[in-house]
Amino acid sequence: MKSTKKITVHSPANIAFMKYWGQKDAAHILPYTDSFSMNLSECYTITTVQLESGQPQSTPQRQFYLKKYDEKDFEQQEGPVADKVSTYVDKICHHLKTSLPQSYTIYSTNSFPIGTGIASSASFFSSLAMAVSRALGATLSTRELSILARLSGSGSACRSLPDGFVWWHKGKSTTKSCAESIGSEKFWDLADIVLIFNDQHKRTGSQEGHKKAESSPFFTARVASTTANLPLIKKAFLDKDFAQFGQLIEADALSMHAVMMTQTPPLFYWSPATIRTIHWMTQLRETGQLESYFTIDAGENIHMILKATDVPAAIALLQKDTIISQPSQLIVNYPAKGAHTISRHLF
Numbered sequence: 001m002k003s004t005k006k007i008t009v010h011s012p013a014n015i016a017f018m019k020y021w022g023q024k025d026a027a028h029i030l031p032y033t034d035s036f037s038m039n040l041s042e043c044y045t046i047t048t049v050q051l052e053s054g055q056p057q058s059t060p061q062r063q064f065y066l067k068k069y070d071e072k073d074f075e076q077q078e079g080p081v082a083d084k085v086s087t088y089v090d091k092i093c094h095h096l097k098t099s100l101p102q103s104y105t106i107y108s109t110n111s112f113p114i115g116t117g118i119a120s121s122a123s124f125f126s127s128l129a130m131a132v133s134r135a136l137g138a139t140l141s142t143r144e145l146s147i148l149a150r151l152s153g154s155g156s157a158c159r160s161l162p163d164g165f166v167w168w169h170k171g172k173s174t175t176k177s178c179a180e181s182i183g184s185e186k187f188w189d190l191a192d193i194v195l196i197f198n199d200q201h202k203r204t205g206s207q208e209g210h211k212k213a214e215s216s217p218f219f220t221a222r223v224a225s226t227t228a229n230l231p232l233i234k235k236a237f238l239d240k241d242f243a244q245f246g247q248l249i250e251a252d253a254l255s256m257h258a259v260m261m262t263q264t265p266p267l268f269y270w271s272p273a274t275i276r277t278i279h280w281m282t283q284l285r286e287t288g289q290l291e292s293y294f295t296i297d298a299g300e301n302i303h304m305i306l307k308a309t310d311v312p313a314a315i316a317l318l319q320k321d322t323i324i325s326q327p328s329q330l331i332v333n334y335p336a337k338g339a340h341t342i343s344r345h346l347f
């Protein structure tokens, strides 16, 4: 009997406050430290997966269509992008001990530029983990799904499954390295304004970068400082101590980028706009105009972390101030739920 199942998942990108950089076990994507993030309400991926199983068809087909945020139509992907998806579907089947589907069709689209330091691989692979496993008939817990998403190669994808504010426990083995929510999306009214200066795909992705992290002379120091700061940020989060929280976020972003810049070969993601914005935000804070803290992922774009009530003031400053280079796009995010199924399919 031939059977067809179609599942659609909405999955958020996440911004890490304490970041994951470097892999203790690259084969199993085990990090050196825990990390901690917030799901983003306006930066998300929607993926529809249709699997066909049962009686063999004459020509089994694996089709993957992608529509980037600024494109009108879906385009069928071939080559490395389609291969990566195909390899991951096989990995999910292997992990769930199910046979490979005869054929699949996958459509995916996202609400923001990909490959620019806004965790597009996290939202995409987490959506795929949930949609493919559900289409295969598996009902995994959020913890199990986070493990499956981590195995995609984009480790941070595991943090897009649980709701709101999410902790990735580094774990000592592949079944222990998983993510859990430590506060729902309603726990703290924070916001992340993403300032996009460049929406072009970065040259070196994080998955390549992780593999060279240990070559930085500062890597050991970063692991030590992150390990020491993790309990402090958890406390600041639970106490809603924004000043302490913000200071730890900035320190962590700077320490990760210090490692990136000094690994071999170096990864230099910042642009003049990044540095100008750091100065601008620091000055606004010091002069009592706006309390916001920066964090930066693997890209030049800045994430401005602030209290949700300060968003209108921040937007007004961003519109009037000439101190910073004008971002081409602003995306205002609030804490969001983790990956979940929706009934509106993409095809």
Ligand code: PMV
Binding pocket: 015, 016, 018, 019, 020, 021, 035, 119, 121, 122, 153, 154, 155, 156, 157, 206, 207, 210, 297, 298
């Ligand atoms: O999970 P990956 O391989 O996409 O790496 C994510 C790395 C950072 O975004 C730079 C940090 C993080 O913890 O999200």
